[in-house]
Amino acid sequence: MRNASPSFLHTLPGRARALCPAALTLTVALTACPVGATSGLPTLDDPHLPVVPRTASEAARISKVTAPTTDFTKAERFESNPAGAATVRVHANGDAFSQPSANIGFDGELTFKVGDGLFRKIWVSSPSSTRASDGLGPLYNARSCQRCHLKDGRGHPPEGADDGATSMFLRISVPGTEADRIAEIEDYIATRPDPTYGLQLQEFSNAGHKAEYQLEITYEPVEVALSDGETATLRKPTYRAVNLGYGPLDPNAMLSPRVAPQMIGLGLLEAIPAADILAGADPDDQDGDGISGRPNVVWSKEFDRPMLGRFGLKAGAPTIRHQSAAAFSGDIGISSPLFPDAWGECTAAEPDCRRAAHGADGGEANTEIDQQGLDLVTFYSRNLAVPARRDPEDPTVLHGKQVFYDTGCVSCHTPKFVTHRLEGTVAQSFQLIWPYTDLLLHDMGEGLADHRPEARATGTEWRTPPLWGIGMTETVSGHSYFLHDGRARSLLEAILWHGGEAEPMRDTVRDMPKSDRDALIRYLESL
Structure with missing residues (x-):
């Protein structure tokens, strides 16, 4: 095994060196970093992908092209195409997030439309x-x-739904025992479903059945003084589950509000090498920058093994197929090969629900959506395209970009990755992408805490959300509500809710000159 050159090692992030201090060889740096040797975690690789290993020359090129820029006088090369060759032109209407990846070909487009x-x-x-x-x-x-x-964009919190219907719900669980832990995953937090209501509260029901609850939200205004005489008003929410249909919640029930995230670029996020994501982790902040990103590690129902979590607001799902099947079960009550219970989330405490007729009765399929159907929905979700950047050369946008970098936002919102080279998978193969996420968990402080763990994620940790396409939220979704529960009514409010590891960045934005703050928001709107 040939050692990496000193120049290549110098370009590895400090957190990568902290994570694998004794394994700085080129091969290890580019494949699955042996995390288990230093942290007790299993080796995390990419069994869901047909990976073609990178060559040494490719590694050097990737290291160079993904290094953070220091030149803010012009847009970077390829920056206008955030999804590489999969990028599509901007549709300035509600269909902007519903286009197929530009490079999937005619046959791929047909499959996409069926999905x-x-x-x-x-x-x-x-x-x-x-x-x-x-x-x-x-x-x-x-x-x-x-x-x-809706329109493949962000879901609607109550005030963002013009038809009175929302796409917001409450996750629920209770503390578990040692028997509920997954021994193969270090720091796995033992939880279990609520004995009556499962892992998710359902607001609707079929005829003859009672719904589980109604969601009640109240907001408390929080004034934040900004520089140059400006003031922002945040909304501190309180959530209650009322009109419970099947008795009281467990006294130890932990509730977490969720609004569905946007869908674009998921296949490209799935194709980022696990090793490259792990290279950004620094759970003990060994480099002293105040950022302690951690990977979530979850159990894969597809591969019957621990995998790196990538999807969901706490990175609780390892693959798009897993995430899709879990949503079919929890959100719609539809069984699939991965989640085969015909009654979806109904628990043993809801026997009428479990005894009800289901869509697999008397048919050839054992589940209500079969493997082919699940594969089609997965293909569709994997290939929802990212629109091209708007105005990357605009002077205000470029200034805002420098503010974004200088403030330290890139410590979590990693601008660039190069996806795996994939055998027989063109659309996501070897693309330079700009998602602005590290896909790691970060402590966001008490203000955003839901106090509900998920796998390794604690009650104050959230996965860094991708920022690509965020400036088109209002065009697609008809609202500008952000964060996991839609409490922020603007990008500035979303920033001002940052705490924990991001508190210094939040305070910098609060105290910077208004012109810099406006430029930062203009930059985010261009993504």
């Missing part, structure tokens, strides 16, 4: 004459995938 049909499909209760579409519920939060991810 789109399943993503939009309205499911109905069983028994029904529409056998291919029955199986809804009996308890559910939505009747289709599209109902939560």
Whole structure:
């Protein structure tokens, strides 16, 4: 094994060197970093991808092209195409996030459109004459995938829903015991479903069944003084589950509000090498920069092993297929090969729900959506395209970019990655992408805490959300509500809610001249 050159090692992030101090060889740096040797975690690689290993020359090129820029006088090369060759031109309307990746070809577009049909499909209760579409519920939060991810964008908190329907719900769990831990995953936090309500509260039900709850939200205004005489008013939410249909919650129940995130670029995030994500982790802050990103590690139902979590607000799902199947089960009550229970989230404390007719009754399939259907929805979700950047050469945007870098936002919102080279998978293979996320967990402080753990994620940790496309949220979704629960009504409010590891960056934004703050927001709007 040939050692990496000193110049290459110098370009590795400090957190990568902290994570694998005794393994600084080129091969280790570019494949799965042997985390288990230093932190007790299992080796984390990419069993879901047909990976072609990188060569030494490719590694050197990647290291150079993904290094943070120091020149803010012009846009970087390829910056206008945040998804590489998969980038699509901007549609200045509500369909901006619903385009197929530009490089999937004619056959890929046909598959994408079929998957789109399943993503939009309205499911109905069983028994029904529409056998291919029955199986809804009996308890559910939505009747289709599209109902939560409207136009493939962010979901609607209550005040963002012009039709009175929202795509917000409450996750729920209770503290577990040692028997609930996954021994293979260090620092796994033992939790278990609420004995009555499971892992997710459902707001709707089929005829003859009671819904589980209604969501009640109240807001308390919080004034924040900004520089140059400006003032911002934040909203501190309180959530309550009321009108409980099946008795009281467990006294130790932990609730977490969730709004569905946007869907673009998921396949590219899935194709980032696990080693490159792990290279940004520094759980003990050994480099002293105040940022302690940690990987979430979750159990894969597909591969029956621990994997790196990438998807969901706390990185609780390792792959798009896993995330899609979990949403079918929890949100719609639709069984799949990965989550085969026909009753979805119904617990043993809800026996009528478990005994109800389901969509697999009497048919050839054992589940309400079969493997082919799940694969089609996965393909669709994997290939929702990222729109091109707007105005990357604009002087105000360039100034805002420098503010973004100088403030330290890139410590978590990592601008660039290069995806794996993949055998037979063109759209996501070897692309320079600009997602602005490290896909790691960060402590965001008490202000954003939900106090509900998920795998290794604590009650104050959240996965860094990707920022690509964030400036088109209002165009696509009809609102500008951000963060995991939609409490922030603007990008500035979202920044001002940052705490914990991001508190110094938040304070810098609060105290900087108004012109710098405005330029920062203008830059984010260009992404």
